[in-house]
Amino acid sequence: MTGNIFSEILNYLQNNWSTLLLLTVEHIGMVICGLLLALIVGIPFGILAARSEKAGSVILALANVIQVFPSLALLALLMVFFGIGFTSVVIGLFLYSLLPIIRNTYVGLKEVDKSITEAGKGVGMTAFQLLVKVQIPLALSFILSGIRIAAIIAIGVATLAPFIGGEGLGKEIYSGINLRDPVKIYVSAVLAALIAILADFLLGKAQKRARVD
Amino acid sequence: MIKLENVQKKYQDGYVALKEVNLECNSGEITVFIGPSGCGKTTTMKLINRLIQPSAGKVYVNGKDVSHIDPVELRRGIGYVIQSVGLFPHMNIANNIAVVPRLLNWEEERIAKRVDELLSVVGLDPETYRSRYPSELSGGQQQRVGVARALAAEPSVILMDEPFSALDPISREQLQDELIRLQKDIKKTIIFVTHDMDEALKIADKIVLMKDGAVVQQGTPEEILRHPANDFVKEFIGAKRLKQVQEIPTAEEVMIRKAVTAYPTRGLAASIKIMESRKVDSLIVVNENDKLLGYITIYDVLNQFKDENKRVGDIVKPFTHTVMPNTLLTQVIDIVDEYKLAYVPVVSENNTLLGLVTRGSLVGHMSDIYPSNGIGV
Numbered sequence A: 001m002t003g004n005i006f007s008e009i010l011n012y013l014q015n016n017w018s019t020l021l022l023l024t025v026e027h028i029g030m031v032i033c034g035l036l037l038a039l040i041v042g043i044p045f046g047i048l049a050a051r052s053e054k055a056g057s058v059i060l061a062l063a064n065v066i067q068v069f070p071s072l073a074l075l076a077l078l079m080v081f082f083g084i085g086f087t088s089v090v091i092g093l094f095l096y097s098l099l100p101i102i103r104n105t106y107v108g109l110k111e112v113d114k115s116i117t118e119a120g121k122g123v124g125m126t127a128f129q130l131l132v133k134v135q136i137p138l139a140l141s142f143i144l145s146g147i148r149i150a151a152i153i154a155i156g157v158a159t160l161a162p163f164i165g166g167e168g169l170g171k172e173i174y175s176g177i178n179l180r181d182p183v184k185i186y187v188s189a190v191l192a193a194l195i196a197i198l199a200d201f202l203l204g205k206a207q208k209r210a211r212v213d
Numbered sequence B: 001m002i003k004l005e006n007v008q009k010k011y012q013d014g015y016v017a018l019k020e021v022n023l024e025c026n027s028g029e030i031t032v033f034i035g036p037s038g039c040g041k042t043t044t045m046k047l048i049n050r051l052i053q054p055s056a057g058k059v060y061v062n063g064k065d066v067s068h069i070d071p072v073e074l075r076r077g078i079g080y081v082i083q084s085v086g087l088f089p090h091m092n093i094a095n096n097i098a099v100v101p102r103l104l105n106w107e108e109e110r111i112a113k114r115v116d117e118l119l120s121v122v123g124l125d126p127e128t129y130r131s132r133y134p135s136e137l138s139g140g141q142q143q144r145v146g147v148a149r150a151l152a153a154e155p156s157v158i159l160m161d162e163p164f165s166a167l168d169p170i171s172r173e174q175l176q177d178e179l180i181r182l183q184k185d186i187k188k189t190i191i192f193v194t195h196d197m198d199e200a201l202k203i204a205d206k207i208v209l210m211k212d213g214a215v216v217q218q219g220t221p222e223e224i225l226r227h228p229a230n231d232f233v234k235e236f237i238g239a240k241r242l243k244q245v246q247e248i249p250t251a252e253e254v255m256i257r258k259a260v261t262a263y264p265t266r267g268l269a270a271s272i273k274i275m276e277s278r279k280v281d282s283l284i285v286v287n288e289n290d291k292l293l294g295y296i297t298i299y300d301v302l303n304q305f306k307d308e309n310k311r312v313g314d315i316v317k318p319f320t321h322t323v324m325p326n327t328l329l330t331q332v333i334d335i336v337d338e339y340k341l342a343y344v345p346v347v348s349e350n351n352t353l354l355g356l357v358t359r360g361s362l363v364g365h366m367s368d369i370y371p372s373n374g375i376g377v
Helices: A002-051 A053-068 A071-082 A086-111 A114-122 A127-164 A169-179 A182-210 B041-048 B071-076 B093-097 B099-103 B108-121 B139-151 B169-186 B197-203 B221-226 B231-237 B239-247 B268-278 B298-304 B329-338 B359-369
Strands: B002-010 B016-025 B030-034 B056-061 B078-082 B157-161 B189-194 B206-211 B214-219 B282-286 B292-297 B343-347 B353-358
Touching: A002 A053, A002 A086, A002 A127, A002 A169, A002 A182, A053 A086, A071 A086, A071 A127, A086 A127, A114 A127, A114 B078, A127 A169, A127 A182, A169 A182, B002 B041, B016 B041, B016 B214, B030 B041, B030 B197, B041 B056, B041 B157, B041 B189, B041 B206, B071 B078, B078 B139, B093 B099, B093 B108, B093 B139, B099 B108, B108 B139, B139 B157, B139 B169, B169 B197, B189 B197, B197 B221, B206 B221, B206 B231, B214 B221, B214 B231, B221 B231, B231 B239, B268 B282, B268 B298, B282 B353, B292 B298, B329 B343, B329 B359, B353 B359
Parallel strands: B030 B189, B030 B206, B078 B157, B157 B189
Antiparallel strands: B002 B016, B002 B056, B206 B214, B282 B292, B343 B353
8 A cells, every 4th residue: 555655746747847836836836035145135125123222122023913813814805905826825924924033133143242343332333343343253053044934934824825826836735635645745745845954054154154253 | 641631430239449540640650549449550551551441531551532442452562461370381481481472473483582572571490381281380480371371572661569468478578670661662551550568669660549430649759758748648658667767767857957158248247257156167148038058168268258348149159059948868968978068058959048958967966866865975
């Protein structure tokens, strides 16, 4: 029976590899788009939050609210506003990635040793130079850890994309459920998991490299 | 030169950090701000590079009111060394030292040269340390780099905020010694904040003692040790250090007060009589107001004795060396020893003879300090 399943899986892979490849690429594409948007918006918000206590509490609270929204519910709501398809999915992924990135940017900047910031100021760096030359490089490991968490969440949430007309590996999982085809489910689920594991591994490496003792 | 005029610092919560500070730090000197924690010494220092803005009063650096200088520009022209070193951990040593020159857009070639030069100046081998990271260095080495970074762009003023406090005693001593040595060559205007009186006495040209946001006393280490302004200063200096200074007696304490004197109008025969009766071989010559004129010796008198018209005033020789009553005994001994003097007169500021420090009085004083306890004869 087990041997049977393996050969079925191999068989399935042989016949559908191009579809699976396409779905994988689409899956990763959606995640990357969502993440990039989250970086563009999240890092500045994280910096803002670290600079002003007041802004910080508001920004973090808002990002928290978004995060606690059930993912399927959020996607459904987005579909109402932005229609079905790619855009709604990417916006959903963007919103989900926002909190880890904002929070880790905020924490990373807050963690920078006060004496180092003072030294930077004391030698005559402008606020911007201090940020770019000292604070962000030192917070980078935290920021990358945020991206890592965000990427894993986004890869997971992206499997729900087919519910609002998106593409990606979720489509294959969904069709596997409908057809009661375990092979289809195994293959696509394992692929989605592999992407997550790979992203975790690669970003983990990057994070390690960015760490400064 | 750095000058603070009526500077006050009051925080929004009503806390008064500085009451009214007036002080001057001379160019090319090390001025040490010292006091117990919370006395405002660091606050005062940070006013100079505008890390803190005064609530009232003016701060001048090299004659310019700093409130009219862009803080970023100002800080690039002032070296800054802090207690926690504050090296940038993600940059190697060379890049850490190069921070300010880069901000000032120096050419890379010039920067590389300067980095190597500075590493040698602070006693680190450029070849070995250039590309290391701060975490690979010991605390003492890190602070050497901290000093090099402060010197990098050749600022005329350097602020040092308890730079050696966090170091082990041996490194601290070494760095203090090297700072003194370095300062001889570079002659920077250095503001040095510390709470360690030994450190202050060792390196300071001038000490500014602060308490509760006000300057209690300022002066050279010598002045502060000798004339502590009040009990707080005394307490802060510590009884032990005060005793060390006060244990060295002054000329006044050692001198004999009854010097054998003669007026210039006295005849030579009379002067011999005085010498005979007082068993001395020379006389100190003073006028009727006790002003010191010089001395005569028995040999001079005998040489001129045949001439009956000669008086003491005609053969008097002036003293080449005199001391003041507050001259330290150590200095008196130095003079006596260096010029092979039998005695040295102690005179007041208006040249009035007060007494004599003779070899006999020196020995007498020594025997008072070091009693024989019956040992010997």
